[in-house]
Amino acid sequence: SAMAYGSLMSGIALANAGLGIVHGLASSLGGLFEIPHGVACGTLLAESTKMNITQLQKIDYAGKKGLLKYAMVGALLAGKEGYENVDVSYYCSILIETLEKWTNDLNIDRLGKYGITIKEVDKIVKKAGLKKQAKRGKSRGPYIPPVITRVKFPNTRIGEMFARVVDIYGSERMGVFCQDGEHRIGRIRGKIKKRVWIRKGDLVVISPWDWETKVWYYNQRSR
Structure with missing residues (x-):
């Protein structure tokens, strides 16, 4: 269960942050050579991060914002408390x-x-570039980056947790399988029930009612 939860968290992180140069190159490497995707990502991470930081140092405002994010990760790994x-x-x-x-x-x-040697670099880069162009398509105009939707994490201090919708009962009620392993009946909050659609299989954040511990209400959908 811990591994499954870790996998879920990493998936949510990737959905929010998007992918970068590491996965772009790892995808091409996997198509050209017999190298596991995880190995490619792991062995490229340090050098790719160094290259990104070097390039960001050459950019003005946008570069400073990116460098600050990298620095915050470095501070976290170094055990620094706070980011001031x-x-x-x-x-x-x-x-x-x-x-x-x-x-x-x-x-x-x-x-x-x-x-994989230095002689293969041009072929790898070309492969990565062709993949990017293929995604854009010749007749679809300029590439427009996808909109990344931020996902709300549960506030555990007030009892929130993740849950998977397993049944739809109607009248804003549904059966949910919760992060703590319990099956419960959930209800969509009135203020958001007309703003989102909930389907079977959706991942949601649930919150407890003060007066009832066995019935929970839906807080926000996480797709």
Whole structure:
């Protein structure tokens, strides 16, 4: 159950943050060479992060925002409490050093083990570029980035938790299988029941009623 929950959290994180250069290259590598996707992502992460930070340092406002995010991750890994007055340059370096250390400590295979050499770089980059162009399509006009919807996480301090809709009963009521392993009856809040549609299989956030511990109401859908 812990592994399943971890997988769920990572999926939600990817849905909110989107994918970057690591997955873009790993996808092409997997199509050209017999390299596991996880190995490709793991071995590229430190170098890709270093390259991203280097390029962001050349950009003005947008680059500073990106660098601050990287620095906040570095500060988190370094055990710093709070993000006020973060030394961006220092903690970006900490992030890169930490990722490089993890790569070495975990003994993640390098690309050379799978026959990938410097001579293959142009082919890999071309493959990644062709994939991006194919997604755009020749007759669909310029590429428009997808809108990423933020997902609300449960506020555990007030008893909120994730639940999966397993049955629809009507009258804004549904059967839900909750994160704690219990089956309950949920109800959509009146103020949002006409703003969203709930279907069987949807992931939702539920909250307890003060006067009833066995009946929960739907708080927000997480797709």
